[in-house]
Amino acid sequence: MEETLAEAFWAVTRRLRLHTRNALQPWNVSPSQSRALGVLSRHGEMRLSAVAEHLHIAPRSATEVIDDLQRRNLVERRPDPSDRRATLVALTADGVTTARAIDEARAAEAERLFAALDPADRTELARILRRLRDPN
């Protein structure tokens, strides 16, 4: 019974991943890059180590993702004025519009998946997921 629940979960996750990949294709931005863009878009300028925390990855790995985005002029680094060891990362103008566009595309793709549910089911699903996501 639970095995079935977990399996069903993985199956849907897989579909969601494919939809997301689809949504990202036009910008050829990798999933991990898009996650970083999302974090910076939602929370604004922050330290590199903070990006790492948000993405649940090691600081060294965040350096790489940010390198890639910087190479594409989607983010920029500047020294943290309050601590000369740290560097702050923020979206560029290009980064802001790209992040927004990607967000919309992703939402549209997700909508295509969740369109199978009527409003009541969506509410139910949201409630159940909320219960599962926190260890209460």
Add this chain to the structure above:
Amino acid sequence: MEETLAEAFWAVTRRLRLHTRNALQPWNVSPSQSRALGVLSRHGEMRLSAVAEHLHIAPRSATEVIDDLQRRNLVERRPDPSDRRATLVALTADGVTTARAIDEARAAEAERLFAALDPADRTELARILRRLRDPN
């Protein structure tokens, strides 16, 4: 609203992945190896290419996973008597018991996650996931 649904989904998926990783630890079997064991356990002996299909990976990649499992004496290869190009893959005795034990551990870990739901919610979730997993 859908964005929130997708995000909640990813959050729960992440928890489920951590639980699964936890469950696999005692056997130090990688997730992809455990998936292969699961396929062979559920469907029995099959061609390498069939394993690849079940796992949604390229045949070449299945070769690698099976190599690893063979090195650990969990599976064995034998030539397909009906087609000498093909090789059949099956669990060894060790593989059978390991696959069973892993399956149980994973179910137990999943149970720990889904324990947050009462029976009615589980049924609801199962129904909704079923609706989402097929493109009907």
Add this chain to the structure above:
DNA sequence: GGATAAAGCTGAGGTTACCTCAACATGAGG
């Protein structure tokens, strides 16, 4: 007011789980 420890980032180099492409053996159809 140094000496010492800790924090923040990155270069170097590794790992995992995938991939493609080409080679090779075998099977199938005209």
Add this chain to the structure above:
DNA sequence: CCTCATGTTGAGGTAACCTCAGCTTTATCC
């Protein structure tokens, strides 16, 4: 039988992570 397709694998590549050591800068503690 000759050509074409199929099944597996060697060689080599990539993405997204990782650890560890080194450098600079900040904080702490006699």
